[in-house]
Amino acid sequence: MAPSLVVLTDFFAVSNRALSYAAQLAVPLGAPLVLLHVRRDGLLAPEEYHARHTRQGESQTTHALQHLAAEQPVPTEVDISDSFLPDAVQQAVRHHHPLLLVLGRPGSATTPQEVITSTAMDLLRNAPYPLLVVPTVGWDSFPPRxxxxxxxxxxxxxxxxxxxxxxxxxxxxxxxxxxxxxxxxxxxxxxxxxxxxxxxxxxxxxxxxxxxxxxxxxxxxxxxxxxxxxxxxxxxxxxxxxxxxxxxxxxxxxxxxxxxxxxxxxxxxxxxx
Incomplete structure (x- = not known):
């Protein structure tokens, strides 16, 4: 099987177009997906979700992400981490050996672009690995050629x-x-x-x-x-x-x-x- 694509995904990824992009890209690559969710990261788990950091809430998160994984067009697994984001990504790279990492504008579309950029730069500093950053809009042509x-x-x-x-x-x-x-x-x-x-x-x-x-x-x-x-x-x-x-x-x-x-x-x- 081809190397996976690790997608840094938000709480439910309802508005995460990066996941949609990664899923469509995974089809011609013949690659599985890994949904990496970091529970206590400010980007992937915003403050409005902190109330879910209970045993019941975390169980609901896991169930929601597994449901999301089942909807993808390629085999998809869920990886949930309690580590800081760079550490979680380093662990995911060591475990999954992906082709690349995928980061988009998770959660609300109002998330400042500067937050996405600083997150990407932090990842590149601490976990240097091929990183695909997907904007909210701007990729109507697919697949990319x-x-x-x-x-x-x-x-x-x-x-x-x-x-x-x-x-x-x-x-x-x-x-x-x-x-x-x-x-x-x-x-x-x-x-x-x-x-x-x-x-x-x-x-x-x-x-x-x-x-x-x-x-x-x-x-x-x-x-x-x-x-x-x-x-x-x-x-x-x-x-x-x-x-x-x-x-x-x-x-x-x-x-x-x-x-x-x-x-x-x-x-x-x-x-x-």
Missing amino acids: RFLLAVDGQPFRLCSHQDVIRRLLEATQGTLDIVHVTDEEHARPGAAEVLEEIRANELADELTESQVHDVSQRTAVGGILQEAGRLEADVVVVVARRHSLLGSLFHRSITAQVLQESPIPVLVLPAED
């Missing part, structure tokens, strides 16, 4: 167990384009140089220089999203370097900005520095 990988022109090496792009391309019969945003202060890498790094990380086969796009923009994020719109991309893929994730100035992280501003799903691939 147009993937856009943003690179900064510098060498990178992905953390282990990251054949997610190759599997997604095979499952969806998708295409991969690469975007590099340039400005006047930095040298522009050649397309062959960019492709060499992509191939070194075994992200995809049979890429050509015509799939590498240089965009001149004042900001990297603006250039990435501009090109995503021009190419009508379904998913933006970014490589997150650990030094940027650990940076003291949150707003300087391109990863964080893309997560916060992208109208379409973003797949983050943690890299080793």
Whole structure:
């Protein structure tokens, strides 16, 4: 059986479109789902549900999540944790060995996007693993077939167990384009140089220089999203370097900005520095 998709899910996941996205993606991948619910996390178990932290309430939660699992189009299991969110995710990764983690806007659609972004960044810092962040809206085209990988022109090496792009391309019969945003202060890498790094990380086969796009923009994020719109991309893929994730100035992280501003799903691939 293919590696699972671990979905960080809210109390009942009634409005969690990330679960719907993950379930539809799991079908062509032939992957099972794991619904990971962290009881005492402020995002996945908001304050209005704290009254359910009784024996009866927790039993109701388990029953509701099991009912939700039974409704999915692929085999689905429930994983409920009392740990802090990063610890719970680390445990889930060790136990399930998933293809990727999926995070969306759980609970109320009024949950600030900044909360989702900070949660994603915290996960990437503490449990570096491929993470798909799904917005509330912005993914009407399904399955995703147009993937856009943003690179900064510098060498990178992905953390282990990251054949997610190759599997997604095979499952969806998708295409991969690469975007590099340039400005006047930095040298522009050649397309062959960019492709060499992509191939070194075994992200995809049979890429050509015509799939590498240089965009001149004042900001990297603006250039990435501009090109995503021009190419009508379904998913933006970014490589997150650990030094940027650990940076003291949150707003300087391109990863964080893309997560916060992208109208379409973003797949983050943690890299080793």
